[in-house]
Amino acid sequence: MTNSTPAPSxxxxxxxxxxxxxxxxxxxxxxxxxxxxxxxxVEGFSDPQAAxxxxxxxxxxxxxxxxxxxxxxxxxxxxxxxxxxxxxxRVVLSGxxxxxSLVHMINQTHIYRFIPKPWSSYFLKSTIAQAIDWRxxxxxxxxxxxxxxxxxxxxxxxxxxRVEQILIVDDDLAVAHALARxxxxxxxxxxxxxxxxxxxxxxxxxxxxxxxxSIQVSDxxxxxxxxxxxxxxxxxxxxxxxxxxxxSKFLEAFAEKQPDAELIMISGVATLDAIVYAxxxxxxxxxxxxxxxxxxxxxxxxxxxxxxxxxxxxxxxxRMCKERFLDFxxx
Numbered sequence: 586m587t588n589s590t591p592a593p594s595x596x597x598x599x600x601x602x603x604x605x606x607x608x609x610x611x612x613x614x615x616x617x618x619x620x621x622x623x624x625x626x627v628e629g630f631s632d633p634q635a636a637x638x639x640x641x642x643x644x645x646x647x648x649x650x651x652x653x654x655x656x657x658x659x660x661x662x663x664x665x666x667x668x669x670x671x672x673x674x675r676v677v678l679s680g681x682x683x684x685x686s687l688v689h690m691i692n693q694t695h696i697y698r699f700i701p702k703p704w705s706s707y708f709l710k711s712t713i714a715q716a717i718d719w720r721x722x723x724x725x726x727x728x729x730x731x732x733x734x735x736x737x738x739x740x741x742x743x744x745x746x747r748v749e750q751i752l753i754v755d756d757d758l759a760v761a762h763a764l765a766r767x768x769x770x771x772x773x774x775x776x777x778x779x780x781x782x783x784x785x786x787x788x789x790x791x792x793x794x795x796x797x798x799s800i801q802v803s804d805x806x807x808x809x810x811x812x813x814x815x816x817x818x819x820x821x822x823x824x825x826x827x828x829x830x831x832x833s834k835f836l837e838a839f840a841e842k843q844p845d846a847e848l849i850m851i852s853g854v855a856t857l858d859a860i861v862y863a864x865x866x867x868x869x870x871x872x873x874x875x876x877x878x879x880x881x882x883x884x885x886x887x888x889x890x891x892x893x894x895x896x897x898x899x900x901x902x903x904r905m906c907k908e909r910f911l912d913f914x915x916x
Contacts, residue, residue, distance in 0.1 A: 652679040674716035730902035761802040791891035806835040825852035836867035847889035
């Protein structure tokens, strides 16, 4: 009798690039050893519209898309794909993206990673594997949280603080305090901007409650990292160009200390490479250009805080669900 090891399940990957040779090359990469932990079923399209039609028929775990494509660019494609499959992890693989386009993809479609062309086979495979893990954890936590809520079980009142701790790091304290003031004080254009976003997105835009904000400022990345040992922060807003440690490296180090914090970079001088590093290594949720627009800043922070609270609630409820299952199994 021979022992047979079951074959690993295959994960569905969608690849979209107007160059068919790129689609074929990625399919070969993902179908060739070393495989890593996962095996993949790859469907590739050179026409973004055809890819969207296929996404209406089949669920994909990760999408790899180019940015510059004729007829429909990567930004518009990802927006439409989100409406069809909101849980599909979004990865952009491109060699021609400019800084403004990258910022739009981060802020509007919340891409998981950016991979420059020509790509590294190792980085491509590790990125997809991490995206699969991230998506699975997110969906599992949401599913288990839903099970508890359906049974009338919700979070303990003190599970998550009602006060949102925000840390602003900028080597110019005047700028840091100006950011803090803009977060605390609502602009007359906030309501107009929120109404425009609601109409565009067909859903209620989150609002920033200044009464629930506690804002700390620091002009030193090293000091800010020490603060992370004492205070749990909901959101960190960091400048890029700072002495001693740039914003990308600082946010990466902060993410290691507090992986649940939402991270936002703000800069007027950050390069494309710096923003890509911050996205891939620190997983920033937004990028804000200097000089900033106050109501847009507030909207981004409100969205980041809403996302963090929802994710944290699901994570805690999922942990409670697992503990109850283990307790039941042990009886």
